[in-house]
Amino acid sequence: MVSRVYVEKKPGFDGEAKQLKEELRRCIDEGFTGFSLEYQPQLGLGDCTVYGAEALLRFTSPRKGRVSPAEFIPLLEQNGLICEVGLWVLKETLQACKKWREVMPGLHVSVNMSYVQLTQESIEEDVLEVLRSSGLPGDALTIEVTESMQLQDYPYLNKIFHRWKEA
DSSP, X not given: OXXXXXXXXXXXXXXXXXXXXXXXXXXXXXXXTTEEEEEEEEEOTTTOXXXXXXXXXXXXXTTTEEEOHHHHHXXXXXXXXXXXXXXXXXXXXXXXXXXXXXXXXXXXXXXXXOHHXXXXXXXXXXXXXXXXXXXXXXXXXXXXXXXXXXXXXXXXHHHHHHHHHHO
């Protein structure tokens, strides 16, 4: 008789996840090396014209090569690193939008945010400061809430979303 015991691995507790977490931290400390953004065009349904772009975060590990967002984003969220990376994404995306608006006035960009980011005490002012620095109006930016988010404080979140839009 053969008996087998299966133990479910908890995310973030195996050796590979620990190595990747350390690598992500190092890359952040080194000026976000390994991180990049790809932009998915957003098209109008009627005429298929580009009206916006969604920023998609990517990570290339010096050790493993390209890493799936499904693998590295939960690690960033679990360790609070998503906050630093998220602000970097926002700055880079708004800089790109400013350039694109020179040839496509009215273009807007979408950036994903996780609940971890939205619960940071400074998030409201951080986003407003990045918007001000970019010189873009608040309606140039759409914040998309990640699928894993559970909106627990609707009044607070509605207030900050409104302030960003009016910036």
